[in-house]
Amino acid sequence: MPEAPTAGTRREEVLHIAAQLFAEKGFKNTTVRDIADAAGILSGSLYHHFDSKESMVDELLVRFQTELFDRYDEILASDLDPRAKIEAAVRLSFETIDQRGPEVAIFQNDAAYLSSFDRFGYLEDRNRQSRQIWMTLLSQGVDSGALRKDLDIELVYRFIRDTVWVAVRWYRPGGKSSHHDVANQYLNILLEGITHG
Amino acid sequence: MPEAPTAGTRREEVLHIAAQLFAEKGFKNTTVRDIADAAGILSGSLYHHFDSKESMVDELLVRFQTELFDRYDEILASDLDPRAKIEAAVRLSFETIDQRGPEVAIFQNDAAYLSSFDRFGYLEDRNRQSRQIWMTLLSQGVDSGALRKDLDIELVYRFIRDTVWVAVRWYRPGGKSSHHDVANQYLNILLEGITHG
DNA sequence: GTCTATACCCGGATAGAC
DNA sequence: GTCTATCCGGGTATAGAC
Secondary structure: OOOOOOOOOHHHHHHHHHHHHHHHHOOOOOOHHHHHHHHOOOHHHHHHHOOOHHHHHHHHHHHHHHHHHHHHHHHHHOOOOHHHHHHHHHHHHHHHHHHOHHHHHHHHHHHHHHOOOHHHOHHHHHHHHHHHHHHHHHHHHHHOOOEOOOOOHHHHHHHHHHHHHHHHHOOOOOOOOOHHHHHHHHHHHHHHOOEOO | OOOOOOOOOHHHHHHHHHHHHHHHHOOOOOOHHHHHHHHOOOHHHHOOOOOOHHHHHHHHHHHHHHHHHHHHHHHHHOOOOHHHHHHHHHHHHHHHHHHOHHHHHHHHHHHHHHOOOHHHOHHHHHHHHHHHHHHHHHHHHHHOOOEOOOOOHHHHHHHHHHHHHHHHHOOOOOOOOOHHHHHHHHHHHHHHOOEOO
């Protein structure tokens, strides 16, 4: 019985270490020697597992986005009402930051730079897809009467997108606030505002 | 009559070009040859004006932060009421993105990495100062009754900080929405929420 | 203030032994 | 799966002429 390719192999271990370093120092600032050192091997040995540093980050991003967008699709296809779908999408983001912090950080910090290479063209596609999802959710929110009609939903989309994902810069799993706490506080601010009704 | 050191000298021109490149591609991804090319000179000639690539970004960041924090201090010292001070601080951020986009982008994208060098230790100090300013503004907002008392103002601070500055990623001066428009929409969401009162 | 020429180092990657 | 050894390119920076 053959192992699943993503089991706890050495290769996966190394990839996990690389993810942490990329997230911490940035893709360009992380050398293959950094990765090898952290994995306790020599830099040349990395090339037994991967054919380049780029292909490491590529694999991390593709996997991550596939999973994430599958979950967005589930929310879109669910029978939740429009407001609940928006809440679910926000909660999903904070949960993802909690569970896939390195990948989120890499995406936030390095996607713009990586997008300039052909190989990473799919990052742009995913951005468009994300915008599409959120604009759908927000339009349905307005149409259903759940959201105010006087807002520029394009701007609302940008604010939500930016605010939920940049939290990866300060959120720490196991810290004082759980991802549920953070999501609740954020939704509270977003939906009700910080002043008295 | 001696010229002001920051007048339209060649040195200033070069620094301006460097700022744009750092903002666009990141500090590490910008080579001194890129800067020299864009300035129409050879890389060696840059060292007539600056003693290293690091000192270029250093000069940009120090100047920028000095100006910015002077303006925050003016707001703090003003006789505006607490809510108006918060609004003024938010408006200042969007105005700064409009007028000093490259510096804001460099700070957003590269400060974390640069902070790890002794030379850039002041970046951490400025972060602490910024937190102090915002926590003061928000506390006064709560105490005066302008803001809801049930919020975690530490989280509110982080959300405001992240959302206003991250807008540098998509805001374009001269575009469809002016920085005034963006500030108004943002304050509207922040203060009132996106649902019906 | 800019050029020519070049030193020097570091990063990514390869070949082949073990 | 890892090591030894090494190549090559590109990046920062310097020295001195013009």
